[in-house]
Amino acid sequence: MRRHSLTALFPLALAGWLSACGGGGTSSGNTGTPSATLAEQIKALEESSQLPKLDRSSDIRGPDADNNGIRDDIDAWIAAQPISDVQKKAAQQMARVQQAKLLADLNDKEALQALGERSAAGIVCLGDVFMPERQKGRDLRSQLEAIMANTKERARQYIAYNRAVSGSSGRLPEGNTCEP
DSSP states (O other): OBOOGGGGHHHHHHHHHHHHTOOSSBOSSTTOOBOOOHHHHHHHHHHTTSSOOOOOOSOSSOOOTTOSSSOHHHHHHHHHSSSOHHHHHHHHHHHHHHHHHHHOOTTOHHHHHHHHHHHHHHHHHHHHHTTTOHHHHHHHHHHHHHHHTOSHHHHHHHHHHHHHHTTOBOOOOOSOOSOO
């Protein structure tokens, strides 16, 4: 399987979507009052649960109190999803891979290849646990990619990771690729 450089666009698409929510200018009414800032709009969307409450620290790793390889905010987001426990476990597997991508040594080609293999396993696992609706697994993976690269630092690191693996290839694994 060829690594898709399009995955680097998900954080940028999320940022574009968030900025499309508004920012600056006046409200849509005729009051002439300034509209809420982007930060205020994001906070309101988080409080209404339309957006997950995400860690926005400059730390690429972010908080992981239980050291399971997934940021705590992402763990909470996965737990809140209306999916089965098996599907949540597959989402956690993919989230660990995404987190590892943000923390990878971009000069270690062997480690990047191993991470690519873990990523392929996570992709297959997500697809399998959502059968016969594989697209739901793909959509969940895309959401994870976007929300995990939710800060400028994380987005830059994710883009750097994708550049480092650009042109690499591998095969999708066969059989059960879900972690025990």
